[in-house]
Amino acid sequence: MEIIYTIWLRSMKRFVRSKSRIFGSIAMPLFLLLFLGLGLNSVVNASSLGQEYVMFLVPGMVAMSVLFSSIFSGLQIIWDKQFGFLKETLVAPVSRLEIMLGQTAGGATTSVLQGLILMVFSVLIGLRIQNPVGFFIALAFMILVGIGFTAFGIAIASRMEDMTGFQLIMNFVIFPLFGLSGALFPISSLPAWLVPVTLMDPLTYGVEGIRFGLTGVSQINPVVCAAVVAGFAVAMTAIGAYLFRKISI
């Protein structure tokens, strides 16, 4: 536990110190929320959603900020590899599992914090959370999404030498995960052939779960969402830990 805490603590220190990074990664979902949400609010037929489009969009954007910042936190390992810091941890008498879990805990925490910051902004533009329980349900989903995708980032980072593949990951992994997740539109509005693809995206269940917590409405049963997202987090942690064990520097 000490070691996991130590590595988590480092992530926290770096997070608090990187104001520009926090702002930079919050900006994208916030702008999307403002432009798409406010811009399309009157155009999108609200009746099928059961709520205003901008409020429909809030959980999606919260999930997006958790997704992006958790994957980046996982990919942080590549920077540590390039700047040499990873060696310092790998040569210490600690197990790789502890290092990986510490990194995951750190990444999950920072990404959830980012999601919460976005939630605060959402309240400013009119989000009304139904009840405290709903908030904690959303928080639980954010934590699971954060853990799952940080571990996912670590798994990728364990196999990458440097940042040259970053654009590839951005365009072919992160963005499709986000785009297919129903963060921007209800899954039911997609053509039938695309629905199964959406249902294979773990983020879909995260978005729906957060949406259920924040607005009380979701298109997928929240219990199913919880099971899938929790399963994803566990599976990714296992895969990430396995790949990280074999990392070489």
Place this chain on the structure above:
Amino acid sequence: MTIAIHVTDLTRRFGDLVAVDRISFEIVQGEIFGLLGPNGAGKTTTLSMLSTMLEPTFGTAEIMGIDIKKDQDGVRKAIGIVFQDQSLDEELTAWENMDFHGRLYRLPKEIREQRIDELLKLVELSDRKNDIVKTFSGGMRRRLEIARGLLHHPQVLFLDEPTLGLDPQTRNHLWKYIEILAKEKNITIILTTHYMEEADRLCNRIAIIDHGKIIALDTPAQLKDSIGGDVVTIQSPDTEKIATTLVAPWISRIESHDDEVRITLVNAEQHISTIVTRLNEEKIPITSISVHKPTLEDVFLSFTGKTIRERDADSKEAMRMHFRMMRH
């Protein structure tokens, strides 16, 4: 005398490249031991294996009696290491980097804090302890890394090219620290370097390593004695003719490299006028001539037939070839 490090037939291959080739040596506790050689000779690979970062292909080693293959955590606790490339977190302060290390090695809070203060004082960084490492100069970072490597009181300290890229003043400064560490704390130090003067100044014993093999191992003084005399270096546009002209029983060896000839001989001072006279007779122009006591550079030259700088260039070329082949 306790044996701190015992290496037997240690070997590492990368594909068909043999980076380290069956090296064996012993290091006594409190000794400063140098691995001297050009880039790509296998120094860092050797350290990586001894610090459990890399599995040996063959052979083994014991550090303070602990087998590097059987008890990696035991070895890791016993050693401190300063890597060739920087390994600090630039976004943390000096103190936080130290604290992180102390926690990784599970030092209790009071001991951790007391030692951090002590060590930062030793490397003269106390007044900068709360500054972010990003703002530090190369020398300061190096000092911080050495302090960090000592935090858990290792019995053996590995220094991989500790003064690479530092200015002469900082280098001198660091050498003093290293000497203090070995003398006062009885820490065994194994360092790699390709600076001859560094090895000469610091090390009790030196292993000269080339192409993954130890080609000579002795004290600096004895290595230099093994050359068999003084060295006269003549620069001239016509080096080859010099080599054929100068033949005498008192010359033990004569070699030409680029635009200079190195002559090894006993009592150079007595023979220098003879050399100059002979060359004048043959009308061979002399750009400059110098006499010096043998250095480790000369030792390296006599064992490998090349200067360490020529070898550096060789190995860079070899490395380029190697990677080119890997890519195709």
